[in-house]
Amino acid sequence: MSGADDKSDVGADDTAAGSAPGPDGTGTDGTSTGETGPGASATAGPGTGASTSTGPGTGASTGTGPGAGGDGTNAPPALTTPRGRRPVVAALMLGMALAAIDGTIVSTAVPQIVGDLGGFTVFSWLFSGYLLAVTVTLPLYGKLSDTFGRKPVLIAGIILFLIGSILCAAAWNMGALIAFRIVQGLGGGALQGTVQTIAADLYPLKERPRIQAKLSTVWATSAVAGPVVGGLLAGYADWRWIFLINLPVGVVALWLIARHLHEPARPRPAVRPRVDWAGALAVFATGALLLTALVQGGVAWPWLSAPSLGLFGASAVLALLTVVIERRAAEPIIPGWVWRRRTIASVNLALGALGLLMVAPTVFLPTYAQSVLGLGPIAAGFVLSVMTLSWPVSAALSDRVYNRIGFRLTAIIGIGAALLILLAFPLLPYPGEPWHPALLMLLLGAALGLFQLPLIVGVQSTVGWAERGTTTASVLFCRQVGQSIGAAVFGAVANGVLAARLLDAPVAGLPDDLDAVARALEDPGTLSAAATDYLRRAVDAAVDHVYIGAAGAAALALLALITLAPRRFPVITETAAAPRTTGAADRHDSPS
Secondary structure: OOOHHHOOOOOOOOOHHHHOEOOOOOOEOOHHHOOOOOOOOOOOOOOOOOOOOOOOOOOOOOOOOOOOOOOOOOOOOOOOOOOOHHHHHHHHHHHHHHHHHOOOOOHHHHHHHHHHHOOHHHOOHHHHHHHHHHHHHHHHHHHHHHHHOHHHHHHHHHHHHHHHHHHHHOOOOHHHHHHHHHHHHHHHHHHHHHHHHHHHHHOOHHHHHHHHHHHHHHHHHHHHHHHHHHHHHHHHOOOOHHHHOHHHHHHHHHHHHHHHOOOOOOOOOOOOOOOOHHHHHHHHHHHHHHHHHHHHEOOOEOOOOHHHHHHHHHHHHHHHHHHHHHHHOOOOOOOOHHHHOHHHHHHHHHHHHHHHHOHHHHHHHHHHHHHOOOOOHHHHHHHHHOHHHHHHHHHHHOHHHHHHHOHHHHHHHHHHHHHHHHHHHHHOOOOOOOHHHHHHHHHHHHHHHHHHHHHHHHHHOOOOHHHHHHHHHHHHHHHHHHHHHHHHHHHHHHHHHHHHHHHOOOOOOOOOOHHHHHHHHHOHHHOOHHHHHHHHHHHHHHHHHHHHHHHHHHHHHHHHHHHOOOOOOOOOOOOOOOOOOOOOOOOOOOOO
């Protein structure tokens, strides 16, 4: 039975949900049908007149945009038969595994890579370069998938990723390896965004939690397994195999997509689609400068130095230029409606805050487990990995909650619980038992599964096929940017707390930053018992402050949902009339 928050709410959202121009600049976008409860008919929203909209994903009777079905309905084009979904889902999971594992697999092999290629001073760009390329290309791939279809974009992304993997394995110095990692990231951006979009296209609303939970499980497992696999390959084989193992996985995913993913023939548009290459270049340049400033600030140079100030200033100027270019573009890479619609804007802000708060457990918890609790790397990894056990389970069960009370309220409950759990971390006793943080991470995973998945499923369900790629990419882009900002901000917080504690240290000659302290505590024989205990307490205080900051990020997400998100998500009721190349259509329904 549909909850009160997810019934028809025509006009309850902002007017952009019903009357914002579609990407082709004409008519409405069709999201104005709102959510419909059982037995209710889809009612035209404000600005639609007599259902004669010509924008993508149009509503009832005469839609002609690329999101419309063959009979004018707003159903998305069906991609495959129900039976044929299985190999496609397998391909999506393999693609997600490639994107997730490559973000972490290099970390434990850095000593071997540096020993072979040199370049210790710039090795951090092995991670930063990949992250930059993934993040700044997400909006471009989202727009391309809406314009030209998901299949060609995903195939191109897998091929580019595999080419980058081959080049990385053949790298002859650190500069070449960094450049080839960027090539990998260019393909990884297509993998992340398009996989999520196809998952939403494949399944009706009621079944989307199932596929999203599978993808969440793959992502979490791959991200945690990455360092282990990388260490094993670097220790017992050769670090180049870290990249070569991508080839068989990627080839299988490529074959499954090419053979089993069927996008129906789309009507030839009256006007040839144009790609906003100027906007794409502006977005890329802006994101690259901003993320470089965030990633390298406080590491390669001080925050208030000329390089940092210059990069932040240049990124601000480019951001203004990007806005000008996108406002004038006929087919902008980041359309204005992404931020004019309260539903999408609030989800973008909330998941940006999620990326921010996730830095605390993923980056600082392993350091806490090893430096404060004295655990080894494997045990420290287990403390973090328990979060990956509860997250997908909670996500898979979240539909039982949001079908009753709605997307917004479910997400509010999830992030509210996460806020309390993050605030509980500084209350843990010192030094405490390993099960203390492990229990909190188990609870945090459950809370965040209840928070993230309803927002992703909900926001994808408020747009038609022709806007889903752009919408999904904007959500992932904001989450990635939030993660980069979190790494910079919380790194500065942790080092600031450590610096203040070590300034008044009763023992001389102690290290003065988090990395150096962690290395010193790995070999406690070089320190006195008093110095070791003092450093552990300093790390404990630094991580406590990081978790307080993460709780602040959770509060920002909660505030965005309470103040900006509409009480009812205007979900499109997708019917079963879309054309298929194979098989009968699945019925897409709103929560009930």
